[in-house]
Amino acid sequence: ETGVTQTPRHLVMGMTNKKSLKCEQHLGHNAMYWYKQSAKKPLELMFVYNFKEQTENNSVPSRFSPECPNSSHLFLHLHTLQPEDSALYLCASSQLSTNTEAFFGQGTRLTVV
Amino acid sequence: AQSVSQHNHHVILSEAASLELGCNYSYGGTVNLFWYVQYPGQHLQLLLKYFSGDPLVKGIKGFEAEFIKSKFSFNLRKPSVQWSDTAEYFCAVTVYNNNDMRFGAGTRLTVKP
Numbered sequence: 272e273t274g275v276t277q278t279p280r281h282l283v284m285g286m287t288n289k290k291s292l293k294c295e296q297h298l299g300h301n302a303m304y305w306y307k308q309s310a311k312k313p314l315e316l317m318f319v320y321n322f323k324e325q326t327e328n329n330s331v332p333s334r335f336s337p338e339c340p341n342s343s344h345l346f347l348h349l350h351t352l353q354p355e356d357s358a359l360y361l362c363a364s365s366q367l368s369t370n371t372e373a374f375f376g377q378g379t380r381l382t383v384v
Numbered sequence: 385a386q387s388v389s390q391h392n393h394h395v396i397l398s399e400a401a402s403l404e405l406g407c408n409y410s411y412g413g414t415v416n417l418f419w420y421v422q423y424p425g426q427h428l429q430l431l432l433k434y435f436s437g438d439p440l441v442k443g444i445k446g447f448e449a450e451f452i453k454s455k456f457s458f459n460l461r462k463p464s465v466q467w468s469d470t471a472e473y474f475c476a477v478t479v480y481n482n483n484d485m486r487f488g489a490g491t492r493l494t495v496k497p
Binding site: 273274302304306311312313314316319321327361363365367371372373374375376377378 | 416420426428433476487488
């Protein structure tokens with residue numbers, strides 16, 4: 272148990288579906304992140320939220336839409352995805368300071384069919 | 385943005401062998417460095433971290449890493465691996481005062497009993 276909980280753990284969706292991934296952190300952190308983990312590739316930082324404000328969007332296609340209603344919750348809304356979007360999506364949180372490490376959830380394994 | 389290179393994609397060792405996994409980063413300023421481990425089916429966990437001070441950092445489970453600034457390297461070592469060390473290992477870096485954490489592609493370690 273890392274203090275970062277992601278749901279669902281597994282998701283299969285069609286290319287025309289709309290779904291959402293949810294992340295909740297119980298660590299009192301003020302920064303949250305979405306990463307994409309694909310086989311044999313570096314973890315790709317997708318979005319960064321500091322104090323609920325999006326501070327980073329690493330050229331992520333608009334079919335991925337993040338939402339951060341408060342410091343403890345982070346969503347990733349998915350719409351009209353492609354098969355190449357199939358991956359493990361990881362949520363992480365950290366405390367903004369000079370010496371900070373990120374704590375990760377177990378991820379959502381997404382398969383787009 | 386900073387980037388991270390992990391040169392070994394897959395390493396296979398026998399139990400009791402010594403381990404060294406390479407990690408190089410590209411950024412000229414002050415950095416924070418991390419090694420994370422991902423056991424099969426589990427979340428990313430922090431093994432060790434370097435922020436400042438002694439460049440030889442000791443982490444959990446007998447792992448250590450050495451920061452060599454002149455080489456932009458942060459290699460992970462363990463004198464004697466165990467079967468339970470079989471996992472994927474990720475090097476990561478953040479720039480000082482910035483929580484944008486970038487990861488390498490990971491090294492899969494297989495330890496044969």
